[in-house]
Amino acid sequence: MTTTHERVPILSISDLSVDYETDYGPFSALRGITLDVAPGEILGLVGESGCGKSTLGRSLLRLNDEASTRYQGSIHLDGTEVLSLKDTSLPSLRGSEIAMIFQDPLRSLNPVFTIGTQLKNAISLGGITDKRKVHAESISLLERVGLDDPERRLRQYPHQLSGGQRQRVVIAIALAQSPKVLVADEPTTALDVTTQKQILKLLRQLCTDTGMALIFVTHDLAVVWQLCDRVAVMYFGIVIEHGAVEDIFDAPVHPYTGGLLAAVPSLETEKGRPLATIERRHDGGQGGGGWDDDSAEFDAVSPNHFVRKAQTSRVDVERSSNDC
Amino acid sequence: MTAETANDIEPPLLSLRSVSVDFSPGALARMLGASLVKAVDEVSFDVRAGRTFGIVGESGSGKSTTVRAILGLESISSGTVRYNGVDMSTLRGRRRKIAAREMQMVFQDPSSALNPKLRIRHLLAERVKIHRSGEYGNRTTIVRNALDDVGLPHTHLDRFPHQLSGGQQQRVVIALALISRPRALICDEAVSGLDVSSQAQVLNLLNDLRDDRGLTIIFITHDMGVARYISDDIAVMRKGVIVEQRPAEEIFADPRSDYTKTLLTAVPTLPRTYGFTEV
Numbered sequence: 113m114t115t116t117h118e119r120v121p122i123l124s125i126s127d128l129s130v131d132y133e134t135d136y137g138p139f140s141a142l143r144g145i146t147l148d149v150a151p152g153e154i155l156g157l158v159g160e161s162g163c164g165k166s167t168l169g170r171s172l173l174r175l176n177d178e179a180s181t182r183y184q185g186s187i188h189l190d191g192t193e194v195l196s197l198k199d200t201s202l203p204s205l206r207g208s209e210i211a212m213i214f215q216d217p218l219r220s221l222n223p224v225f226t227i228g229t230q231l232k233n234a235i236s237l238g239g240i241t242d243k244r245k246v247h248a249e250s251i252s253l254l255e256r257v258g259l260d261d262p263e264r265r266l267r268q269y270p271h272q273l274s275g276g277q278r279q280r281v282v283i284a285i286a287l288a289q290s291p292k293v294l295v296a297d298e299p300t301t302a303l304d305v306t307t308q309k310q311i312l313k314l315l316r317q318l319c320t321d322t323g324m325a326l327i328f329v330t331h332d333l334a335v336v337w338q339l340c341d342r343v344a345v346m347y348f349g350i351v352i353e354h355g356a357v358e359d360i361f362d363a364p365v366h367p368y369t370g371g372l373l374a375a376v377p378s379l380e381t382e383k384g385r386p387l388a389t390i391e392r393r394h395d396g397g398q399g400g401g402g403w404d405d406d407s408a409e410f411d412a413v414s415p416n417h418f419v420r421k422a423q424t425s426r427v428d429v430e431r432s433s434n435d436c
Numbered sequence: 437m438t439a440e441t442a443n444d445i446e447p448p449l450l451s452l453r454s455v456s457v458d459f460s461p462g463a464l465a466r467m468l469g470a471s472l473v474k475a476v477d478e479v480s481f482d483v484r485a486g487r488t489f490g491i492v493g494e495s496g497s498g499k500s501t502t503v504r505a506i507l508g509l510e511s512i513s514s515g516t517v518r519y520n521g522v523d524m525s526t527l528r529g530r531r532r533k534i535a536a537r538e539m540q541m542v543f544q545d546p547s548s549a550l551n552p553k554l555r556i557r558h559l560l561a562e563r564v565k566i567h568r569s570g571e572y573g574n575r576t577t578i579v580r581n582a583l584d585d586v587g588l589p590h591t592h593l594d595r596f597p598h599q600l601s602g603g604q605q606q607r608v609v610i611a612l613a614l615i616s617r618p619r620a621l622i623c624d625e626a627v628s629g630l631d632v633s634s635q636a637q638v639l640n641l642l643n644d645l646r647d648d649r650g651l652t653i654i655f656i657t658h659d660m661g662v663a664r665y666i667s668d669d670i671a672v673m674r675k676g677v678i679v680e681q682r683p684a685e686e687i688f689a690d691p692r693s694d695y696t697k698t699l700l701t702a703v704p705t706l707p708r709t710y711g712f713t714e715v
Contacts, residue, residue, distance in 0.1 A: 160631035161602070275495075304494035304658065305702040312704075331631060334661075334704035361707050373710035375636040377665035379688060379700070380709045386643070387636035387665075388710075 121148035122325050123172070123210075123293050128185035130164075130171055138182075141167045142349045145185070149293065149342070151323040154316070156336035156357070158372075159346035168346070169295045169329045173206050190292055207237060211286040215298040217278035220285075221270040227281050228266030231288065238289035253284040258314055276307035283314070290322070297329045312339050333376055337361055345369045354410075355417035365419040447521050448482035449620060449652050450506065450539075455479045455515035457498075457505050475501045477676040478515070483669075485619070486650040488642070490667030490684065492657055492699070498676040499656045503622050506654075507539060537567050540613035544625040546605035550597040556583075556608055557593040560615060567616040582611040586641055603634025607641060614645075620652040621645070627662060639666055660703045664688050672696050 130142040142164045149155040157165040170176050172187060174194060187194040189209055197205060206212075214220050222230060231250045240246050254262035257280040270278055279299060286294055296315065300308040316339060319326050328340060336343050337357060344354035345368065353366040364370045374388035381387070410418040456477055461470035476498045483489040491499045504510045506517055508524065517524040519535050527535055543549050550559060560579040565572055580590055586607040597605055606626060613621055623642070627635040643666065645651045657663050663670055664684055671681040672695065680693040691697045 160633060305660070305704075306494065306698060308704070309702040332704065333632070334706050337706055338704040364710075370710065372632055373706065375632040376706060376710075377636075377639065377661045378706050378709060379661055379664055379703060380705075381661070381665055382709070383665060383684075386640045388633075389637045389640065390633035 119148075119150040119153075122151050122190050123327075124148040124186075124188040125168075125172075126186050126188070128168075128171065128183070128187060130167055130176070130184075131182040132176075133180040133182070140349060142171070145351055147344055147351065147354060149325045149327060151292070151325050152319050153342065154319055154326045154328055154340045156340035156343040157327060157329045157346060158331065158333060158336050158343060160331060160372075162348075163346040164349040165329045165346050166297055167349075169212065169297050169327060172293070172295055172327070173210055173212055174202055175212070207234070207286075207291065208289040209291055210293040210295065211289070211291040212295040212297065213279075213282050213286050213299050215301050217275065217282045217302075218270060220282045221278060223270055225269075226266065227268055227270065227273070231266070231281070231285055234285045234288035249288075250284075253287060254281075256287070256318070257281070257284045258310070259284075274307075275303050276310060279303065279307075279311055280314070283311075283318075287318070287324075291324065293325045293327065294318075295327045295329070298331070299328075300335065301330070301332070308335075315339065333373060334378070345372070350420065352420045353418065355414070359414055359417035363413075363417075365413055365417070446484070449485040449520060450483040450654075451518040451521075452482075452502075452506070453480050453516050453518070455502070455505060455517060456513045457501050457510050458513040474676050475510075476505060479673075479676075479678055480515075481671055481678065481681055483620070483652060483654060485652050486646065487668040488646055488653040488655055488666055490655045490657065490663040490670040491673060492660060492663045492670060493673035494658060494699075496675075497673040499673050500624055501676075502673070503541075503624060503654060503656060507536070507541060507622065537616050538619045540616055540618040540621055542606070542609055542613060542621060542623040542626045544628050546602060546609045546629075547597060549609050550605060552597055555594055555596055556600075559597075559608065560593075560611060563612050563615045578615060582615050585614050585645075586611045587637075601634060602630045603637045606630060606634070606638050610638070610641065610645075618651070620654065622654045622656075624656045625658070626655070628657065628659065635662070642666060660688075660700060672699070 125145055125147045128142060128145040129140065132139045132141055145168060147155065157168060159165050167176065171183065172194065174197070178199070183195050192205070192209070194205065228250060231253065232246050235246050235249050240249060250266060251262045254265055259265050259277060259280050273281065300311050303311065312335065315326060318324060330336060340357050342355065343357050343360055344351045345366065346352070347368050353360060353364065353369045360369065364373055368390065371388050371390045375390065377387060409421045411421055412418055457475045459473040459475050461472070479502055481489070491502065493499045501510055505512050512525070519539070524535065554562070557579060560582055561575045564575045564578050568578065571578060579593070583590060583592065588604060588607055588611070592600065592604070597608070600608065610621070627638050630638065639662065642653055646653055655663070655666055667684040669682070670684045670687050671678045672687070672693065673679070674695050679695050680687060680691065687696060688700070691700055
């Protein structure tokens with residue numbers, strides 16, 4: 113795994129805040145996010161629903177509805193400032209610099225076109241025009257994502273493939289223009305465990321082979337432990353603890369991180385013992401659980417482990433089963 | 437009603453013998469060469485009262501179809517389902533209704549199980565009207581008790597479902613089921629859509645209900661960690677067949693079937709167990 117000393121980030125997010133305009137006034141979805149990811153590295157974004165992890169993933173590609181979204185701070189991707197790009201230059205960013213895959217592969221694929229049509233379309237967007245080259249490239253992409261019999265797959269429609277195969281096709285399309293960063297938003301949540309294992313292995317291998325950086329959004333801490341190099345734990349729109357996976361899973365400092373870990377029923381959890389539960393002060397996340405300061409100050413626990421300063425009492429990790 | 441040859445002194449609350457559910461293709465599909473799909477194939481198991489019976493398996497393994505067949509939501513092609521020693525297919529009228537009331541279902545997505553237009557108070561009162569109409573005058577007390585049972589504060593009575601978190605919504609669904617005074621709760625992926633902390637709340641609640649009131653729980657899940665944590669007995673299903681069926685501890689300590697082993701090795705695990713003391 114890469115150490116901080118020699119890391120040269122390909123993507124740096126600094127002091128990023130994202131606000132949504134809603135009918136009830138502005139809603140602060142992300143505040144003071146500072147993170148980076150280096151080539152070949154896998155960064156896990158983990159947290160519960162509504163914590164802003166998907167918003168962060170989408171913001172990296174500027175996929176949020178621009179009419180009602182306000183960005184502050186900066187997203188620096190390999191020398192480009194994503195937030196200052198004009199709308200017209202976004203298509204050249206998406207796909208070739210940074211790509212994204214989503215939870216449900218069926219919704220990412222068009223049901224009325226064959227795999228071949230969709231994959232070749234993505235390849236020709238990258239500038240390859242010669243039909244034979246496009247075909248050869250599409251075969252090699254399908255082979256890279258581990259699909260057998262690629263010639264036949266190209267002629268098939270999405271409904272003819274299993275969930276795992278579809279997700280492989282989606283990954284192939286995302287890789288078509290060799291992006292430097294891939295954002296994966298819960299790509300294995302809808303899959304069975306055995307399929308999930310294969311997809312995780314594939315993603316890890318792609319990062320090692322091509323030096324692509326992967327940002328893996330998930331709610332599953334066990335998956336983070338299996339796959340990621342670094343992790344950022346998010347809560348109500350802020351990062352509360354981040355650093356190397358080993359350090360954080362070895363000794364979680366923030367009570368919320370500890371609570372999340374203790375809430376997972378693993379294969380070793382003692383059966384009679386109630387699981388840890390976390391009660392939120394504010395339902396739905398409005399008001400942000402009480403972090404008033406927007407400063408992103410972190411204490412360094414170790415060179416690879418940072419935890420947000422103070423204000424830790426806002427999270428209640430409960431010992432009893434279902435008190436409110 | 438014939439007497440079942442039971443090994444145990446106490447007969448099981450629910451007993452399935454060689455239950456099969458077939459999905460036959462329509463006329464057009466038959467012409468195109470589609471054949472019969474055996475969604476559930478000769479499944480037999482006993483669920484004893486006051487225990488949690490887990491059914492695990494991957495998507496398409498027939499676990500949901502099995503419990504839907506128990507409730508009569510799918511028609512059984514062959515085999516028998518006995519509830520309390522009585523063949524379910526012979527039950528008619530009032531006795532069928534009682535059986536239906538006593539087995540309550542909890543589904544995966546609580547937000548689609550709750551009417552979005554009704555406040556929690558009215559949702560719960562409606563259930564009193566349906567299943568305990570004789571006590572409708574006491575509905576306020578019954579509704580409040582039900583909320584107490586699932587550990588939600590009374591202030592939630594005036595809220596709408598969308599104002600609650602997923603875990604709280606699922607607890608309202610369980611409160612609804614409890615008003616019907618069930619003997620068995622059938623949970624189909626009841627915690628799969630929830631965050632880990634909400635999932636923990638619901639799992640803790642189900643364990644309490646089983647321990648304190650002797651509620652029988654049938655728990656379908658694809659999550660091996662959850663299955664192990666909550667179940668006393670587990671059946672592992674694959675392609676409509678039960679491949680392994682033993683007490684939970686034994687299955688996880690010493691899986692016998694290859695499929696169970698494959699499933700267990702595929703589960704992503706944390707480096708260690710985390711307790712409260714370390715928090």
